[in-house]
Amino acid sequence: MNSSMSRGRFGAHGGQYIPETLMNAVTELEEAYNESKNDPEFQRELNRLLCEYAGRPSRLYFAERMTKELGGAKVYLKREDLNHTGAHKINNVLGQTLLAKRMGKTRVIAETGAGQHGVATATAAAMMGLECEIFMGEEDTRRQALNVYRMKLLGAKVHPVTTGTATLKDAVSETMREWTKRIDDTHYVLGSCMGPHPFPTIVRDYQAVISREIKDQMHEIAGRNPDVVMACVGGGSNAIGTFYHFIENEEVRLIGCEAAGRGISTKETAATIATGRPGIFHGMKSYFCQDEYGQIAPVYSISAGLDYPGIGPEHAWLHDTGRAEYVAVTDDEAVDAFEYLSRTEGIIPAIESAHAVAHAMKLVPTLSSDKLVVITISGRGDKDVAAIARYRGEDLYE
Amino acid sequence: MSDANKRTIRSAFERGKAFIPFITCGDPSLEVTEELVYAMEDAGADLIELGIPFSDPTAEGPVIQSANVRALSGGVTTDKIFDMAGRIRKNTDIPMVFMTYANVVFSYGTDRFLDAARGIGMNGLILPDVPFEEKEEFGTPCREHDMSLISLIAPTSNERIKRIAKDAEGFLYCVSSLGVTGTRSSITTDVGAMIKLVREANPEIPAAIGFGISDPATAGKMAEAADGVIVGSAIVKIIAEYGNKSVKEVADFVKSMKDAIR
Structure with missing residues (x-):
């Protein structure tokens, strides 16, 4: 495999597998992004928004009761759930919408799974006076009805996507189709570290604030790096943000927690690293859940945000090189962890983030008490309460 | 080896303007697909595009998306399509x-x-999600296998047209409009200007226009500027409507389109 065959490669992964119609758009985006990186005024404005609007830095909280109960390493929670709009998604969205304005775009479009990225995009669009349209799988509009209404409240138009499995992958496909129809005035705010170059790099850079802060905060607390950082992985944006500044620190274990759904030996799973193989889809080469003929698998997870058949190309590369570990967490384990964190720390995590909590519950007791573990709580769980109640057999609808 | 029993892509453009129909293999069945190929050739088609269905065809509009779903739910696979195409090749030399x-x-x-x-x-081979930047990965092995990887240009390509056209093999697929495949009531792109850039960069490569061409009048207009027209959704729509009985309907349509571009 020739690893230098095109721009935006992470080992063999990444690239720009998109229709010709979009090529000038992604090239223009790459140029604008590179310029903005070296523009102190742009960086100042982005930083101002992250602090004053999104509420950064997010806290690194010592989970004392959880630490005591699990009886192993010290557990810290990186509280991305405390950001404005309730998830890490806003970090990337503020960067990309500011970039869209810089490029003279007046309209943003985005896909959303759980609705968190859609809400964040609608929020930033409202604040910056941009027109906003969100594409969301019809199945997800049912699972996350509250977020649909939030987006509408924020002035966005929400398009339910009925094709395929009517979930996140179909929402991404439909947003790409929409972008090829209308490019001049429109920027596609891609929500995860995936898609064609330069998106995986842009999203990772905007999310890297998470690991930069963890590093500073941990050094302030303990005078050193943590031993383990972990996060849930769908496309993988909060995980790459959590990993990024630690990639060079070989002593720090990086753990991504995928959604196993009903188990990786069943078809009802979304664990891409555990069950997928190399493929090309949604603009990138990476790992994908697919059949022997390359047809993309109809994946499943209780978590709409992790219910995606692929993973960002940088994660695929971190997996290939062995720098990061990827583990699979089932629906049952995630729901248990959702309830556990709520009960033990008074923090209701997003069901996505609960996948990372679930793995921590297994890992932490095996580590000695001088070890430091950071779990990124990528979002808050208010949006999931009704679904979890239904999972537990309570007939609760929003 | 049935390799000898085929004409070149170039030959499709040697009998006046080429008519290039697209159908999705296995929609409604591989048997009908095979019949459609023969009927379209008899009706005047010069080159056939056989679609291998994909679960998530991001460059397609609703019509061809549905054809992909129908074909895949009917159990079509790449191997079965190879078998069918092999049978077809024994009966025709059409590119x-x-x-x-x-x-x-x-x-x-x-x-x-x-x-x-x-x-x-x-x-x-046509791969709509492989642009110029990624071409080598597929283009080099295609050349080694004596197959042409067909390049595409779009209304947004502008200064990219020169590079793409220079490097093009077989024919150049000129996308007429923004957006995905599908029938359109009108085409507003200045396709004449697009084709002019192609000619300047590569006078040898035949240029065919596709996306949104659904009636003889539009086909005729497009053929004035180009060497051929590609029609997919309009045909797939007929197949969706008539199913197993679509062969004659499609043949009549192909004939009317071919007559319009002669």
């Missing part, structure tokens, strides 16, 4: 290219896919 998505080829194993396609006597 044929596969149209599918990068993952269908990559996942099968690019060399393995191309070995099979060459063995059948296919002439080329």
